[in-house]
Amino acid sequence: MHSDDRNAPATHPRRDGMSRSAFLRATAGAALAGGLSLVSAPAARAAANGAEQAQALDVHKMMDLTGPGVTTRFAMEATDLGIPARCPDGSLLFVFGDTFQDARVGGNWWRSPVALRATADSMTNAVRWTGSIGGEQAQQLWYYEHDNPVFSTVLPSDVITIGGSMFLHVMVNSGLGNVVWTEIWRSDDSGATWYHTGAKFPPDLHGGMFQLFTWGLGNDGFVYVMSTGFQRDKSLILHRVRSERITDLSAYEPWGWRDNAWAWGNPPTPVLEGRFGELCLRPLDGKWILTFFNAGDYRIDGIIMDTPTSNLYTAHRETLLWGGAWGSEDDTHVAQLYGGYVIPGSTLNDLSLSVSQWNTSAGWPYRVMQFRIQGFGG
Numbered sequence: 001m002h003s004d005d006r007n008a009p010a011t012h013p014r015r016d017g018m019s020r021s022a023f024l025r026a027t028a029g030a031a032l033a034g035g036l037s038l039v040s041a042p043a044a045r046a047a048a049n050g051a052e053q054a055q056a057l058d059v060h061k062m063m064d065l066t067g068p069g070v071t072t073r074f075a076m077e078a079t080d081l082g083i084p085a086r087c088p089d090g091s092l093l094f095v096f097g098d099t100f101q102d103a104r105v106g107g108n109w110w111r112s113p114v115a116l117r118a119t120a121d122s123m124t125n126a127v128r129w130t131g132s133i134g135g136e137q138a139q140q141l142w143y144y145e146h147d148n149p150v151f152s153t154v155l156p157s158d159v160i161t162i163g164g165s166m167f168l169h170v171m172v173n174s175g176l177g178n179v180v181w182t183e184i185w186r187s188d189d190s191g192a193t194w195y196h197t198g199a200k201f202p203p204d205l206h207g208g209m210f211q212l213f214t215w216g217l218g219n220d221g222f223v224y225v226m227s228t229g230f231q232r233d234k235s236l237i238l239h240r241v242r243s244e245r246i247t248d249l250s251a252y253e254p255w256g257w258r259d260n261a262w263a264w265g266n267p268p269t270p271v272l273e274g275r276f277g278e279l280c281l282r283p284l285d286g287k288w289i290l291t292f293f294n295a296g297d298y299r300i301d302g303i304i305m306d307t308p309t310s311n312l313y314t315a316h317r318e319t320l321l322w323g324g325a326w327g328s329e330d331d332t333h334v335a336q337l338y339g340g341y342v343i344p345g346s347t348l349n350d351l352s353l354s355v356s357q358w359n360t361s362a363g364w365p366y367r368v369m370q371f372r373i374q375g376f377g378g
Contacts, residue, residue: 298323348377
């Protein structure tokens with residue numbers, strides 16, 4: 001386990017892709033001008049619709065999962081994502097993206113990915129940190145130099161546990177929105193150490209919709225993978241792969257429409273049109289759940305389906321959290337939100353999500369929060 005040099009450049013790269021600020025500002029639906037945050041028309045419509053739908057779901061923010069006084073002891077006051085998984089040893093592991101020691105984007109000691117261990121309360125599923133990977137302070141999971149001549153940072157996409165091993169899919173970026181390749185790392189000690197599996201996927205595969213992954217293990221021996229691009233302007237496609245061949249690109253079978261029928265092995269056809277960001281697909285309570293950042297409508301949505309191949313247009317779908325304006329937030333409206341990962345221990349009717357927020361104008365807040373959503377599966 002290695003860490004980056006604490007004296008490495010603190011500024012966040014722009015390079016060939018968008019800056020972090022431009023990336024989120026363009027897709028969050030908030031126009032930031034003159035130091036003020038103004039809600040766009042889609043966001044305003046979302047807020048109006050959300051006020052009506054919020055009555056059907058019991059939604060509230062439980063706590064900040066990261067930030068000053070929360071993750072200070074791990075030297076990670078500014079971070080995002082927090083993708084959770086149950087480890088083979090039974091503990092919880094949360095994997096984070098770009099992380100800084102100071103409470104601002106671009107602060108000291110830039111790392112990504114990093115991870116924390118946790119437990120969750122048996123009644124409320126409230127997360128409590130028990131330690132960090134790499135020592136008392138959270139270390140980068142493997143060594144590389146940020147903003148090197150080839151790429152700027154490595155961002156986690158999703159993590160899955162299969163038997164006694166964990167697999168982490170990551171996107172290697174040269175500036176946000178410019179994925180140069182994706183790859184899979186593996187841990188055989190519940191996340192303590194990681195090594196490269198050799199799996200490396202091209203960024204332009206399937207029209208660029210095979211960059212940002214989410215995956216879930218079925219009871220049929222297949223891992224089901226939903227994916228999109230990392231530009232927040234692409235739709236969703238679906239693949240499956242035998243769990244023992246998860247690192248073999250040739251073993252991924254696309255789900256597609258051809259000759260008036262859906263079938264495995266057909267060229268991939270979008271299973272849901274739209275503009276998608278972060279995704280989370282999980283088997284849950286005998287069903288499957290997909291939660292995702294709906295970039296086109298500035299909100300986090302959830303879909304409950306019988307199987308990963310269910311018709312996503314007719315499956316049960318609700319908005320779980322709505323985007324909002326800074327200074328006008330409440331339990332159901334979050335300014336510049338993204339992410340939305342299902343925390344283990346959740347049920348369809350009592351769902352816990354790790355949700356990110358980043359004020360791109362001020363550089364803070366840049367944090368992960370826990371939200372509890374009750375009534376979704378009712």
